Amino acid sequence: MSSAAPSPRALLEALDPEQRQVAEALRGPVRVLAGAGTGKTRAITHRIAHGVATGTYAPTEVLAVTFTTRAAGEMRTRLRTLGAPGVQARTFHSAALRQLRFFWPRVHGTELPELVASKLGIMGPAARRLGLSTDTASLRDLAGEVEWSKVSNVTPEDYPRVAAARGRDVNGVDAATVARALTAYEEVKRQQGRMDMEDVLLWTAGLLADDERVAAQVRRQYRWFVVDEFQDVSPLQHALLDLWLGGRDEICVVGDPAQTIYSFAGADASYLKEFARRHTGTTAVELVRNYRSTPQIVAGANALLEGTPSAGVRLRSQSEAGPEIGARALPDEVAEAEAAAGEVVRLRERGVPLSEIAVLFRINAQSEAFEEALAGRGVPYIVRGAARFFDRPEVRQAVTLLRGAARAGDEAETIAATVRSALAGMGWAPTPPEARGQTRDRWESLQALVDLADAATEGGRTTDGQAAGQAADQTAGERMGGLADFVTDLERRAAEQHAPVAEGVTLATLHAAKGLEWDVVLLCGIHDGAVPITYADTPAAVEEERRLLYVGVTRARRELWISWAAARQPGGRASRKPSRFLRPVLPQEFAAAEAAGGAQRSRGKASRRAVHCRECGRPLDTAAEKKVGRCADCPSSYDEELFERLREWRRARATAESVPAYVLFTDATLQLVAELLPLTPEALLRLNGVGRSKLEKYGDDVLAVVRGEDPALAPGGAAAEAATESP
Numbered sequence: 001m002s003s004a005a006p007s008p009r010a011l012l013e014a015l016d017p018e019q020r021q022v023a024e025a026l027r028g029p030v031r032v033l034a035g036a037g038t039g040k041t042r043a044i045t046h047r048i049a050h051g052v053a054t055g056t057y058a059p060t061e062v063l064a065v066t067f068t069t070r071a072a073g074e075m076r077t078r079l080r081t082l083g084a085p086g087v088q089a090r091t092f093h094s095a096a097l098r099q100l101r102f103f104w105p106r107v108h109g110t111e112l113p114e115l116v117a118s119k120l121g122i123m124g125p126a127a128r129r130l131g132l133s134t135d136t137a138s139l140r141d142l143a144g145e146v147e148w149s150k151v152s153n154v155t156p157e158d159y160p161r162v163a164a165a166r167g168r169d170v171n172g173v174d175a176a177t178v179a180r181a182l183t184a185y186e187e188v189k190r191q192q193g194r195m196d197m198e199d200v201l202l203w204t205a206g207l208l209a210d211d212e213r214v215a216a217q218v219r220r221q222y223r224w225f226v227v228d229e230f231q232d233v234s235p236l237q238h239a240l241l242d243l244w245l246g247g248r249d250e251i252c253v254v255g256d257p258a259q260t261i262y263s264f265a266g267a268d269a270s271y272l273k274e275f276a277r278r279h280t281g282t283t284a285v286e287l288v289r290n291y292r293s294t295p296q297i298v299a300g301a302n303a304l305l306e307g308t309p310s311a312g313v314r315l316r317s318q319s320e321a322g323p324e325i326g327a328r329a330l331p332d333e334v335a336e337a338e339a340a341a342g343e344v345v346r347l348r349e350r351g352v353p354l355s356e357i358a359v360l361f362r363i364n365a366q367s368e369a370f371e372e373a374l375a376g377r378g379v380p381y382i383v384r385g386a387a388r389f390f391d392r393p394e395v396r397q398a399v400t401l402l403r404g405a406a407r408a409g410d411e412a413e414t415i416a417a418t419v420r421s422a423l424a425g426m427g428w429a430p431t432p433p434e435a436r437g438q439t440r441d442r443w444e445s446l447q448a449l450v451d452l453a454d455a456a457t458e459g460g461r462t463t464d465g466q467a468a469g470q471a472a473d474q475t476a477g478e479r480m481g482g483l484a485d486f487v488t489d490l491e492r493r494a495a496e497q498h499a500p501v502a503e504g505v506t507l508a509t510l511h512a513a514k515g516l517e518w519d520v521v522l523l524c525g526i527h528d529g530a531v532p533i534t535y536a537d538t539p540a541a542v543e544e545e546r547r548l549l550y551v552g553v554t555r556a557r558r559e560l561w562i563s564w565a566a567a568r569q570p571g572g573r574a575s576r577k578p579s580r581f582l583r584p585v586l587p588q589e590f591a592a593a594e595a596a597g598g599a600q601r602s603r604g605k606a607s608r609r610a611v612h613c614r615e616c617g618r619p620l621d622t623a624a625e626k627k628v629g630r631c632a633d634c635p636s637s638y639d640e641e642l643f644e645r646l647r648e649w650r651r652a653r654a655t656a657e658s659v660p661a662y663v664l665f666t667d668a669t670l671q672l673v674a675e676l677l678p679l680t681p682e683a684l685l686r687l688n689g690v691g692r693s694k695l696e697k698y699g700d701d702v703l704a705v706v707r708g709e710d711p712a713l714a715p716g717g718a719a720a721e722a723a724t725e726s727p
Contacts, residue, residue: 005083008053019043029279030252035313036554037292049082059086066228096204113195119143126184137442150198151234151266156182171439208243219246230255234266258312290315294322303584327589328563336565338692341373356519358506362530365444376693380504385512390494406484419453510552521556527564527576643674
């Protein structure tokens with residue numbers, strides 16, 4: 001037996017003063033500016049339920065519209081609980097498609113064309129007609145432009161003019177050619193007898209505009225409208241909404257201009273901002289009480305937008321105080337990923353569920369370093385909104401291509417040169433494409449593989465801090481086996497990162513995090529060039545990047561960490577600066593990071609001018625020489641007997657783990673150990689080629705060998721690990 005529906009009084013008593021004001025404004029027009037975490041869904045569902053409970057609304061006459069199926073499902077669930085199960089809560093596309101399927105056969109006497117799941121099957125033939133590239137990334141970018149032009153009500157004829165005014169760019173394809181591609185796409189689609197998702201909105205709007213009987217029936221069905229996330233409405237969706245209304249004002253819109261992050265896809269926040277001007281007599285309410293985040297996080301969010309064109313409502317936290325926003329300046333992305341993974345482990349040890357932790361970054365390609373660092377610690381994770389790095393089509397294709405080159409012996413002098421040559425055939429170039437979209441995302445994924453190859457060639461660390469290069473004086477049996485070993489290492493990474501998980505840390509881009517929240521959020525890679533991203537080259541685009549960071553900040557409930565890396569790879573030029581947006585959020589840390597970055601850059605320039613051999617004092621030239629700190633032809637001062645014992649330990653451990661020896665440590669790193677004789681974990685960590693994950697996994701063994709002890713007896717050593725794994 002279902003419980004009785006709440007009374008009108010009970011519905012109102014459950015709300016704060018501003019939410020109650022929304023719920024009591026049953027007649028439109030109503031505009032609600034709802035800051036992040038202020039309970040907007042609660043306010044609008046209680047408004048609908050209150051209208052039903054008081055008899056103002058008939059449930060079947062209410063249409064609540066939102067942008068995602070998840071949000072629509074949540075709204076329906078809440079409405080059922082509140083005693084309004086008959087209300088329709090749908091996405092724009094779902095509501096329009098329902099109407100189109102009902103009316104199309106009655107108006108046209110034919111079945112509705114088939115709805116395509118992807119535009120690529122149509123765009124491919126259209127691109128071939130024009131002699132354009134048909135690789136997946138190019139087709140996705142063109143398909144994205146089809147979507148933008150249709151939701152923005154831009155015809156192919158008008159596209160060149162509008163695209164120039166809006167700064168649209170499709171990977172270097174000129175606007176006139178894109179316009180021809182839009183026309184060819186529509187021709188192929190008609191020939192195939194299909195429709196796309198934008199047609200659902202366009203054709204529904206066309207039926208309503210052209211057939212008064214259809215419009216009258218829809219308007220009789222729906223008398224009361226509620227639209228959530230109104231800042232994301234496109235011109236096409238707004239036109240359809242106007243047709244649904246038919247001149248009536250019984251509408252409540254809810255949104256936050258400060259969370260407008262989809263302008264590039266056609267969203268237009270001006271409809272929310274100018275709502276009161278278009279609808280006289282508007283009841284305007286602001287929700288400002290933030291129930292999600294601590295006062296420290298809310299203060300940071302407010303500071304981020306204050307005094308900028310993106311400023312919205314000023315939030316007031318209703319939560320208990322928490323820790324200050326944490327900040328970390330790391331030397332490179334490897335260190336940043338390792339620091340994030342280490343923090344996750346500490347949080348887990350404190351009892352924070354992994355499902356309540358998120359690592360957020362700007363673009364999909366950044367996930368690989370965090371996937372590797374978490375996998376190295378045995379921490380499960382879930383990549384949201386995109387495939388895991390090694391599941392991405394371009395990465396799978398690249399690994400297959402490299403595997404084929406290794407089998408054919410088609411190798412250049414170095415791994416890096418071989419990988420660059422192979423990936424150039426897939427469209428990779430040293431300079432990133434200026435355009436955004438799938439082409440840029442694909443390049444970033446391929447560039448991540450190039451970075452790994454550079455690390456392997458130069459003897460630097462791979463993205464989990466492992467020594468992946470070879471020293472110039474390694475023996476043939478121990479040195480990295482060229483491209484074949486590199487591909488083996490890629491396959492190992494893929495295998496380790498693809499274990500199924502029931503619960504894990506969320507890895508997501510800032511865009512994919514919209515609408516979600518976690519107890520702890522780690523915002524990573526927050527440096528200029530990423531946030532704001534390089535191709536944000538207009539004031540409007542930069543402001544959208546600021547709002548994107550605001551969305552990231554307001555995802556956190558209890559703890560927030562913000563980090564950035566001075567360089568992309570270990571040993572790289574430390575030229576990055578923390579995002580300019582962080583200046584008001586972390587004033588002291590920002591100033592310290594800028595000062596440290598300047599000092600590091602000065603030290604980096606000096607060191608590049610004066611890296612000398614420890615033995616003879618001659619300047620060092622090659623990466624291998626710089627790694628060990630001496631000339632290749634200078635006699636070493638390391639303990640050769642200790643070096644051989646370390647190699648014997650490495651050989652046994654690598655055999656036990658079924659991995660190549662270099663995956664543990666290279667000869668160059670073992671020589672440093674034998675020369676500098678570290679006796680503590682801290683001293684070992686300072687050596688080139690020893691990262692945090694290596695220290696945790698092999699540090700006890702290595703230190704035992706240095707002390708002349710049996711590594712099998714070291715705490716956490718190989719024998720101890722084997723004992724703990726026994727049944």
